[in-house]
Amino acid sequence: MKKGVTPKRIATVSGAYLIAWIFVYPYINMFFTSVKTRDEIYAIPTTHFPKVWKWSNYVEVWREAPIWGYVKTSLIVSISATLLVLAVSIPAAYFVSRYRFKFRGAFLLLVLATQMFSPTALIIGIFKEVDFFNLLNTYLALIVLNAGFNLAFGIWLLAGFFSSIPVEIEEAAMIDGCSRVQALRKVTLPIALPGLVTAVIFTFVSAWNEFTIALTIMSSVDKKPLPVGLTSFLGAYDTAWEYLFATTMIAIVPVVILFIMIEKYLVGGLTAGSVK
């Protein structure tokens, strides 16, 4: 790219800033709403900025709803589901990328097909099954279900990744006396780190955001994850928008920070996963 300051370049850069603003704007609006008073929220006409900055909304929400419980559930479920996806998809993706075997095509088709079913369409079946195992209202059920519905993407991403790593590297390690499993662990997985990070992020975010399954199978107030817990601010006759958005900010900020921290890996991971 040319470095000089040309009109075209200025236009490009300001365009980029404008786009950045469009994508952040709703969350800025959310933030301003979250520090408004109830009167201002219902005022017509509304205002761009709060007249009174009611920071105490961020304190009050913890009293109004068991937010710790929501956060705890969301963390336990998202982290465990992510680990489970890794534990299950790494071996599968590795094997599929390194070996031909009978039913390999069928297995991959099955993986592809699972990606096409949304939990929303299957909710009755999911509920019946969880009930059958007597696991309603348990973290375990939520973890396993989240892992199951995100497995396809993990396998697909990692398989693309492993295929892009030349088998010679592993073979060299094996000549040096490593077993195949050791070679995978010591050589291939470190190279595949960006892919692993990407898989982790996808699973984590998707589990962190999951709504329908959690709504259906969880019933204890303190065991609900954040997106479901949020709905307690929606009353029949009024909605506590300021609390709703304050809680939402609390839920979004850590994930955004997490994303920003690993952004570099993210691009790297998608690169190797998508190009062979």
Place this chain on the structure above:
Amino acid sequence: MATATLSETKPKRTKKLKVSHTVSFLSALPWIGPALFLIILVVIWPVIILVRTSFTDISLAGSLLDFNGIQNYRDLIGNMDLYPVLRRTFFWVFGIVFFTIALSLPLAQLINQNFPGRRFVRWALIFPWAASVVMTSMIWSWILDAYSGELNLTLTQLGLITEPVDWIGNPSTSFLFLMWVAIFVSIPFTTFVLLAGLQSIPNDIVEAASVDGASSWQIYRKIKFPLLRNSLLIATIINLINVFNSFPIIWVMTKGGPGYDTDTTITFAYKLAFIEGNMGQSTSLGVLNFVLILIVVGFYLKATKATRTEV
């Protein structure tokens, strides 16, 4: 997409990566077994229940009665409300995927360039991805709210409107806004996939073309775009599936209303089951939904394969 990408590269890989050997299914089992088990447990089991329910007579309160063949499917086909919903779903899926890709391509190109603050632009793009779709839909309905929303406030202050416009309430505008929110939440992922694709293009090719006097548009069209094919394929398929299955945006913002005027087949199926208590038609629509997405993805794969000659 796994099948597609993997099998396409088979010949290449056997040369380059020496896929070791063909082994028996049994020796594959320790490696793929857990994944297989999880898929069967979590996805296939409910699918079987869905399919079985779709062939069953279901009482008003929802209890399963007897097997009744294809009656639910007949009822569904006879339900005249289905057809506008199908048409709208078509519009929804292709409109959103098209605009998402069309906007993400230049955007990926943009954030692949060096400019001051590029990092912040990339971070900004991350927001809708990291925030849950439920929450993003809620904030958009708040912004678009006729009386409390910032859009109307701004338009009023600019003198463009004199009284509040109910963007989400009016079926002729609400569906477009729903689509905008869907595009808004799809762009970040798509852009990053395409950005990753751009970054994998070797610099020397681009530089060589540049030395040869190619314009940046020519470089993009002749060199970069063809090399983006794989990323584009992946981004498109994932978007097709996600957008087709998209539920929270519509449910949070309009619940598919007024009437069924903003429903897609996914929200329509949900409404049939859980609002109207029509489990039979809902489950048969669930099966139909799967068939539809299978056809769409199948066609797409076929079409891209057919044109796949020069790469």
Place this chain on the structure above:
Amino acid sequence: MKKLINRSVAVAASFALAAGALVAAAPAQANTVTIKVMTPNYTPLMPAYYADLNKRFEAANPGIKVEHENLEWSDLVVKARTLVATKSYPDILNHNAFAEYAAEGLLHKASDLFTDKALSDFATAFRDNSKYNGVEYAVPDLASSRMFFINKALFYGAGNTKIPTTWAEVTAASKKIKAKYGSRVYPLGIPLGQEEAQAEFQIWAGGNGGRYFDEKTSKWVINSAANVQTLNQLKAWTKAGYTQPNPASTNRTDVFRLFAQGKVAMLNASNFFPSDLKTIYKSKVDYGVAPFPTAKAGTKAITLGVQDYYMAFKKTGNQDAVSKWLNFLFEPKNYAAFLKATGGFIPATKSASTEVDSTLLPYIEQLDNAIFYPGTLGSWGPVNAKIQTQIGGGITKDAKTVLDAIQKAAVAAGVK
């Protein structure tokens, strides 16, 4: 890698085991009964109310554990359907419909849960609405009736002198209000969004003699001439610009908010609206209430009565526990707290009615002229849902066509 495999196998094995263990463990708990209670979040005060109630209940009944789930209304509707469809019934459900469950024989009879004396304390009209085929299968928890609200400043400020009693007078008043305030005020708030469309339509249609169901002939009459005429009238007001835009997408809370901000001059609202205006919207609007206008002069004004229900599902060994919990809830002190938490509803019991806030009295009087939904029909639930999602469409589409479609669905659902 071996570790990874081992771990994944271990994980898989552990949930298989855990599942098995739980299946085996479940029926083993003999002396404690756990009851699942599911209720709607009438107001954000409900979670605290139930937490306290259940704590005291469990302390007084050591053998019973309560698993309580308090849900936002639309989630409750969805979850109730899921539970019933999967035969995983709650023990106690607080909902706006009971007959579809009674029709399938899923509910305890009220007489199996309450003594005659306790039952006789429930208001007779509400008891009658809790019967399926003549047998009580639910008890009322609270009720509401509606009146016509006006914003005094806007209404009289536009030169009106008398609160409308007929549709023609509504039109005339709207015309004056619109002439005076232009687009700053909507003369008439009409929420036909899916949240409460069935109520909004019924209260207007009721003043024209329109009903959803004819008790005498036992037939659905959703597309009756009176109803078509009503929907066309609502459409005419919308077309004339007298209502807020897009009635079909406007929910009750939206027009409440507009009224509270002085943007709507007239609307239909329930007895809890005054308390909402004060506590939720912190509104300073000076309002007046009157009986609901009718289609023509000389017709008796009606109101819409709505009641919700407590019902208990039949499950082996739960009768004693659910009976105890329900009776505990209706103990005068606990029930008074319930009414307080729900905010401004009409009590369902005679004993509680003697102590109501005087502001509620006009609404209670109105109940004598109340139309109720045909809630004793097993098919009311799904028909109601159809009305809620579809009837608003009549504002933009042909009213007769829309009502015909709902009628067709209702006839298909039956009159059981």
